[in-house]
Amino acid sequence: MSLSSSSATVKCVLGPTNTGKTFYAMDRMLGYSSGMAGFPLRLLARENYDKLVARLGPGQVALITGEEKIIPANARYFCCTVEAMPLERSVDCLVVDEIQLCGDRERGHIFTDRLLHARGRHETLLLGAHTMRPLLETLLPEAEFISRDRFSRLSYAGQKKTTRLQRRSAIVAFSASEVYRLAELVRRQRGGAAVVMGALSPRTRNAQVELYQNGDVDFLIATDAIGMGLNMDIGHVALADDMKFDGQSMRRLAPSELAQIAGRAGRHTTDGTFGVTEDCRPLEQEVIDAIESHYFPPVRQLYWRARNLNYNTLDGLLKSLEAAPPYAFMARKGDGVDHLTLQALADRPDIRELADSPGRLRILWDVAQIPDFRKTLTDSHVVMLARIFDNLARQGQLDSRWVAAQLSHLDRLDGDIDTLMTRIAHIRTWTYITHKTGWTDTKQDWQELAKSIEDRLSDELHNRLTQRFVDRRAAHLSRRLKESTTLMAAVKLDGTVLVEGEEVGSLTGFTFIPSLSETGGDAEEKAMILAAARKGLPEEIERRVAAFTISADPAFRLTDKGRIIWRDADIGRLVRTENLYAPRAEVADSDLLSADQKARMADRLAKFVTDHIHSVLAPLMALSTPDQLFAADETETSSPGSDAEQAASSNQSGQADDTAPESVPAAEPVKPPRQLSGAAKGFVWQIYEGLGTVERRLVSAQLRETTDSDKPLLAKAGLRVGTETVYLPDMLKPAPISLRVLLWCLYNQTFPDCGPPPEGRVSITLPEGADDVDAGFWMAAGYRRLGPRIMRVDMVERVAALVRAAAREGIFEITDDMLSLAGVGRDDMALMLVDLGCRQVGERPAEDPEKPAVAQFERVQKKRSPRPNHKSGGPDKAKGKKPPRQKHHQNNAPRNRSEKQPDPNSPFAVLAALKK
Numbered sequence: 001m002s003l004s005s006s007s008a009t010v011k012c013v014l015g016p017t018n019t020g021k022t023f024y025a026m027d028r029m030l031g032y033s034s035g036m037a038g039f040p041l042r043l044l045a046r047e048n049y050d051k052l053v054a055r056l057g058p059g060q061v062a063l064i065t066g067e068e069k070i071i072p073a074n075a076r077y078f079c080c081t082v083e084a085m086p087l088e089r090s091v092d093c094l095v096v097d098e099i100q101l102c103g104d105r106e107r108g109h110i111f112t113d114r115l116l117h118a119r120g121r122h123e124t125l126l127l128g129a130h131t132m133r134p135l136l137e138t139l140l141p142e143a144e145f146i147s148r149d150r151f152s153r154l155s156y157a158g159q160k161k162t163t164r165l166q167r168r169s170a171i172v173a174f175s176a177s178e179v180y181r182l183a184e185l186v187r188r189q190r191g192g193a194a195v196v197m198g199a200l201s202p203r204t205r206n207a208q209v210e211l212y213q214n215g216d217v218d219f220l221i222a223t224d225a226i227g228m229g230l231n232m233d234i235g236h237v238a239l240a241d242d243m244k245f246d247g248q249s250m251r252r253l254a255p256s257e258l259a260q261i262a263g264r265a266g267r268h269t270t271d272g273t274f275g276v277t278e279d280c281r282p283l284e285q286e287v288i289d290a291i292e293s294h295y296f297p298p299v300r301q302l303y304w305r306a307r308n309l310n311y312n313t314l315d316g317l318l319k320s321l322e323a324a325p326p327y328a329f330m331a332r333k334g335d336g337v338d339h340l341t342l343q344a345l346a347d348r349p350d351i352r353e354l355a356d357s358p359g360r361l362r363i364l365w366d367v368a369q370i371p372d373f374r375k376t377l378t379d380s381h382v383v384m385l386a387r388i389f390d391n392l393a394r395q396g397q398l399d400s401r402w403v404a405a406q407l408s409h410l411d412r413l414d415g416d417i418d419t420l421m422t423r424i425a426h427i428r429t430w431t432y433i434t435h436k437t438g439w440t441d442t443k444q445d446w447q448e449l450a451k452s453i454e455d456r457l458s459d460e461l462h463n464r465l466t467q468r469f470v471d472r473r474a475a476h477l478s479r480r481l482k483e484s485t486t487l488m489a490a491v492k493l494d495g496t497v498l499v500e501g502e503e504v505g506s507l508t509g510f511t512f513i514p515s516l517s518e519t520g521g522d523a524e525e526k527a528m529i530l531a532a533a534r535k536g537l538p539e540e541i542e543r544r545v546a547a548f549t550i551s552a553d554p555a556f557r558l559t560d561k562g563r564i565i566w567r568d569a570d571i572g573r574l575v576r577t578e579n580l581y582a583p584r585a586e587v588a589d590s591d592l593l594s595a596d597q598k599a600r601m602a603d604r605l606a607k608f609v610t611d612h613i614h615s616v617l618a619p620l621m622a623l624s625t626p627d628q629l630f631a632a633d634e635t636e637t638s639s640p641g642s643d644a645e646q647a648a649s650s651n652q653s654g655q656a657d658d659t660a661p662e663s664v665p666a667a668e669p670v671k672p673p674r675q676l677s678g679a680a681k682g683f684v685w686q687i688y689e690g691l692g693t694v695e696r697r698l699v700s701a702q703l704r705e706t707t708d709s710d711k712p713l714l715a716k717a718g719l720r721v722g723t724e725t726v727y728l729p730d731m732l733k734p735a736p737i738s739l740r741v742l743l744w745c746l747y748n749q750t751f752p753d754c755g756p757p758p759e760g761r762v763s764i765t766l767p768e769g770a771d772d773v774d775a776g777f778w779m780a781a782g783y784r785r786l787g788p789r790i791m792r793v794d795m796v797e798r799v800a801a802l803v804r805a806a807a808r809e810g811i812f813e814i815t816d817d818m819l820s821l822a823g824v825g826r827d828d829m830a831l832m833l834v835d836l837g838c839r840q841v842g843e844r845p846a847e848d849p850e851k852p853a854v855a856q857f858e859r860v861q862k863k864r865s866p867r868p869n870h871k872s873g874g875p876d877k878a879k880g881k882k883p884p885r886q887k888h889h890q891n892n893a894p895r896n897r898s899e900k901q902p903d904p905n906s907p908f909a910v911l912a913a914l915k916k
Contacts, residue, residue, distance in 0.1 A: 010124045012099075012136050016294040017263025018272075021127045023046070023210075024148070025095045027123060029077065032092035038114060039083040040107075041225065042067065046202045047078035066260035066371060067431040068202075068451075083110050087118055091888045094120035099128035100256075100299055107334035108303030115139065118309070131256055135329065151267040156288045157236060158271040159280070163189045167218035168235040171277065172261050174244035176418075182240060183221045184471040191460070192470030193219040196226060199373070201424050203458035208465060217470055221383045224257070224263050237265040237274045237361025242281065255287045256296040273600075304330040309365070311358040314346055317365065342368040344382045351386060354393040355417055363392050367567075370432060373425035376905065388433070398433075406430060410451045413460045417468065420461045427454045447582045489536025497538040505539070509591045510544060510601075525835045530591060537592055545597045549604045553615075556608045560738065560755060562746055564605060572605055580689070580747045582622070585609045616739050619718045623688040626681040638829060659667075676713055679705030687719065691780045692731040693793055694725055722797040723804070725784065730780045732792060734759045744780035756781040763791040763823055787831025789824060803836055807859040813840060814855065826855070833857055 013021050029035035039045045049063040049070075062075035064084045078086070082096065094117060102111040115126065116139070126136070126143075136143060162171065162185055172194075173179045173184070180196060186193040187203035196205055196214040196767045212220045213232060220226070220234065224244070243256065243786040244249050253261075266272020274291065276282060288298055306323040312315035321339055325332050333339075343349045343857045345368060367389045372381040391398045395666065413420075431454060433439060434446040448782075450631040490498045495506040512533045546567060557565040562574040564585060585605035587598050614621050622628075676684065686693055696703075703721065704716070712786035714721070718728050731740065740755050741756045752774075754767035766788050775785060783790050790800070799822050814829050822829060830840065836858050843853035 001550055003561045008119050008124055010119070010126065010140055010143040012126045012128070012133070012143050013146045013148060014128055014130045014133055016129065016150045016154075017260065018150050018152055018154075018266060018268070019148035020151065021148055022097060025097070025125045025127055026052070028123065029095055032120075032122060034076045034091040035093040035095070035120070036078040036080065036085060036089070036091045037095040037378050038097065038118070040082060040101055040200070042081050043096070043198075043202050043205050043225070043458075045079045045081050046206075047231075052077055054077065055483060057753070067435065067454075069426045069435050069447075082107075082114055085114065085118065090121060092120055092121050093123045095125045095126070095127065097127045099126045100132045101128075102132070102135075102302040103299040104302060108334065109305040110301045112304045112330070113139075115302075129256065129260075129296070130294070131296050131299045131902065135300075135302060137524060138326075138329075150263075150294065151269050153271040153293060154263060154266055155271070155273055156283070157275040159276050159278065161236065162186065162238070162240075165219070165238055165277075166236050168233060169218070169238055170220040170222055170226060170232075170234045170236070170264060171238045171240055172222055172224060172226065173240040175526055176223075178240060179223060180417075186219045186221065187469050187471055190219055192217045192219045192472065194464075195218060195465050195469055196222040198223055198225040199421055199425060199452055199456040199469040200461070201428065203455055204462045204465070206425075207459075207462040211466065211470065216472055224253075224261050226261065231267065232264070233267055234264050235266070235270070235272055237262050237275045238274070239274070239280050240278070241279065242283070252294075255290045255783050258283070258287065259291045259294065259296065262291055300329060302327075302330045303333045305333040305336065310360040311365075314352060314355045314361060317361055318343065318346060326905055337372070338365075338369040341382060341385065344379075345389070348386060351389060353900045355392065360393050364389055366391070366436065366823060371429060372902060373428045374422060375425075379722075388439075392439065396438075398439055400441055403430075403434075403440065403446060407449055411456070417461065417464050420457055420464060424457045424461060427457060464473070476832070484679070489533075489540065491537075491540050497533060497537065499532045500605070503531055507540070509566060509571040509588070510593055511569070511571075511588060512537070512542065512590070512592055514581070534591060541592045545593070545600060549600050551604070553608055553611055556605075557610070558587075558612070558739070560742060561751055562742060564608075571601070574609065574742070574746055576746045576749060579745055580691075581613055581617075581624075582620060583609065583743070583746050602637075605841075613739065616730070616735050617692075619728050620688065620692045620740075620834050623684050623692075623717065626676050626684050628742060631792075654748075677705075677707050677710050680707070680710035680714065684714070684717070684719075687726055690730040691744060692736075693740075693779045693782050694726050695779070695784075696722060696726055699726055720794075721794070722800070724796050724800050725793040727782065727793050727796065732794060737781050741777070741781045744777060747778070750774070750777075757790055757792075762795045763789055766790055786835045787833075788828050789822065789832060791822070795821075798831070800836055803833065803838065804859075807838070811856050811858050813844075813857070830855055830857075 003348075013024060014022055026037065029037060030052075037048065039048065042249060045063060045065055046068075049061055052061040056077070057073055058070075060076050062078045063070040063073060064078060064080040064086060066081060066084050079090070080086070096111070099111060099115060102115055103106050104111070115136075118124070130147070131146065136145075162182065165171070171182050173182055176197060176199070178533070179197060180403065183193045183195055194208040194217050196208055207728045209220075211217050220232065228231075239258070239261070242253050262274035264272075264273050268485045271444065304325040304327075305321055307318070310320040322332070322334060328450060342365065345364065346355075351364070355361050360491060367385050370385060370388070374381075386400070388398060391402075391716060407427070407430060410423050410430070412423065415423075427450060431447070433452040434443065434450050437443070440446045488499070488501075491507055493499070495508055496503060497505050497507050497512065500510045503515060505512055507513075512530065514530060514533070548571075551566065554848045555566060558574070559565060562583070563570050564572040564574065572585055572587045576585050577584050585602065585608070587593070587601045587605065595599070633779060679702055683699055683706060686699050687703065692699075704725075718730055720727055720729055730736070737756060739757075743759075752770065754770040754773060766785065767790075778785055778790055779793075782793050784796050785791075786799075788809045797817065802815065802818050802821060803812075806815060806818075814826055814833070819826065819829055824832065834841075838857045839860055841858050842853050846854055847851060
């Protein structure tokens with residue numbers, strides 16, 4: 001193929017992106033009996049190869065890239081990378097795509113060589129941008145120029161946040177780290193993104209593109225590789241930056257480069273838009289105008305490198321690579337990676353010694369052109385190439401055992417995404433090596449092994465990328481949320497919620513708990529899932545609300561912290577009010593409940609709380625209405641008794657009803673209502689306010705004011721008046737204890753960590769850390785603290801009775817009965833006695849000299865005001881009038897000193913009255 005072929009027609013097909021240049025050229029090529037097309041990327045070569053295979057069959061089409069060669073024996077059409085084009089093969093039609101890359105600093109010299117020397121027998125098609133036209137006209141004055149217009153309109157959409165970009169958008173960044181960051185962001189907020197980078201293998205790239213094309217994800221995060229003809233259904237292209245590292249320094253992209261990327265938006269006749277993200281500065285107006293109008297300054301410089309090399313000596317080879325270009329507008333490519341690699345190899349004495357013939361120098365130049373896809377620019381690549389050349393120069397082939405070891409080292413699937421990409425880059429280098437003719441003993445076997453390793457690594461990389469950057473569930477739900485106002489939802493028996501077939505979380509009661517991604521998710525992901533749940537669960541929530549409102553009281557349960565449980569789900573809580581016995585029930589907040597549903601639930605909870613308190617604490621609640629406490633007695637008929645009692649009743653009841661039939665006996669006279677005195681009502685109210693348990697000393701004044709007629713009524717109300725405590729025995733059962741403690745904690749806004757004593761225990765050691773717990777907490781539970789013990793009040797009375805019995809003679813000692821009943825040792829019992837109103841007055845030596853002295857105690861006498869005398873049924877004492885001294889009954893005559901007489905005003909007198 002040469003420029004001088006007079007019968008060859010050269011056509012330059014120029015235009016912006018989405019003009020159908022490639023389609024036109026491939027269609028023209030297929031009009032000939034043979035053809036060859038060179039593409040700028042291995043990915044593009046593979047894409048067009050697949051299209052031709054689908055159209056013509058695999059036997060008619062060949063694929064030739066640096067790392068992959070599929071060459072059927074009768075192949076007529078060749079899809080290649082520009083570097084791998086077999087120019088020695090003659091074809092009727094030859095195509096070179098993206099010819100404007102002649103001006104690319106890194107690869108421009110390859111495209112310039114094809115521009116000058118690659119020709120088809122009948123037709124050559126050079127595809128590219130209008131910016132190349134001036135130089136093409138200079139170099140190819142005989143060429144025919146065909147200008148093609150863009151099929152769709154491309155317009156600027158301004159700057160938008162990444163999270164606000166429209167669906168079917170591509171976000172372009174210029175480093176792997178930035179691509180990963182953006183992909184993570186899009187996964188969290190929009191369900192995920194496909195990732196396309198030049199470093200991906202074709203297999204991985206195709207799998208990622210398929211995710212985007214089939215709608216699994218609506219976003220694509222890519223490097224500028226997508227600007228080279230990757231055709232996808234992209235509606236918007238957003239630039240995350242306008243700076244890139246070109247291999248030597250950071251620089252701003254030229255308007256033509258930005259247009260090449262932006263031009264991926266809009267396919268065929270569908271208009272597209274481009275813009276920038278929040279991380280990129282807005283484009284200048286002149287740049288926007290240039291991209292929209294597809295008008296850019298022409299390319300003014302091409303890169304060039306000599307193709308006629310001197311293989312006589314190593315220095316001659318190096319010098320020939322430095323030959324000057326034939327035109328002033330061409331710049332010599334003097335820093336090519338292969339050129340620099342050759343120079344590095346030439347600096348090694350062992351290489352210079354071996355490179356002693358034209359044949360070996362050709363091999364050395366071929367070895368220097370082995371690409372380092374890792375782009376590490378380290379000595380390790382040169383060291384490997386030196387060994388390859390040594391093998392080829394000395395043995396004619398590579399050492400099979402060494403090759404096998406190198407490939408085996410790469411055949412691993414562990415590590416992170418970057419590790420897998422590094423292995424893929426390395427295996428791509430070895431794939432390139434195994435495709436070199438004559439370098440290995442069994443070429444086909446090594447090629448298949450290298451390809452199988454690359455395929456496994458590619459598949460694993462695709463899986464890792466998908467796992468990290470794609471949330472299929474979130475993507476599906478996000479899309480359906482945009483498409484429909486209602487979603488199909490179902491709730492499994494275990495509470496798992498499915499929306500549109502995707503598991504989105506669990507429904508516990510009326511609270512939806514989203515199942516976030518493994519990385520924990522964030523607010524955006526949670527909001528999206530909650531939005532899906534709100535659209536899919538209204539019917540289920542209404543069904544549950546209806547069941548809730550008709551549930552019987554046993555379906556509800558209170559926790560020790562005031563939470564309300566329904567069907568094992570936390571659905572509300574109790575909140576303090578000014579009324580100790582009437583905490584307010586609040587429904588737990590839920591985005592799934594409407595205001596009406598919350599109101600209905602709140603009404604049901606309020607009824608449950610009221611009914612529950614009145615049921616469990618019925619004897620205690622009865623104390624709140626002393627006037628009605630004995631209402632049943634108002635209809636009580638007189639029981640048979642003495643004639644005097646019947647006569648009194650008759651006199652009080654009056655005459656019988658004269659209108660009653662003679663056959664009906666007259667009703668028994670009704671006794672006067674039995675009511676508590678005012679003092680007794682105050683006493684009862686204090687017990688009520690004390691949740692049914694009050695220390696005796698706090699109500700002693702009211703108790704002394706009660707009348708004799710109050711005592712049987714108080715006993716009938718269930719009150720037990722002890723010497724230490726006044727309490728309701730029925731309230732010492734587990735259920736009342738738990739509820740009373742809860743009410744106390746709610747009202748006092750404190751929930752001691754220790755909690756009430758365990759159910760069924762009458763005495764426990766003071767829990768660790770409970771030294772500062774308010775005494776009222778223990779009293780609400782029906783317990784009292786004595787020294788280091790927490791003891792139920794009825795047991796306190798029993799212990800106090802033993803102490804009083806022992807203290808009748810004055811000084812006393814701790815007895816075994818006290819220790820046994822209290823379940824403590826002597827030291828603890830001594831502390832308990834102090835809380836029972838005793839004090840230690842001395843010690844006596846123990847009978848056994850080895851044992852400690854025995855402590856002795858006495859009760860501390862309390863001064864009490866005299867108890868007023870109220871006769872049963874008599875009037876209240878006059879204000880300011882001293883009550884008369886009470887007369888002693890005969891059986892209360894003073895006893896001798898050996899039998900001490902109880903003080904009539906002591907608590908024992910009250911107990912005695914209650915026993916009668």
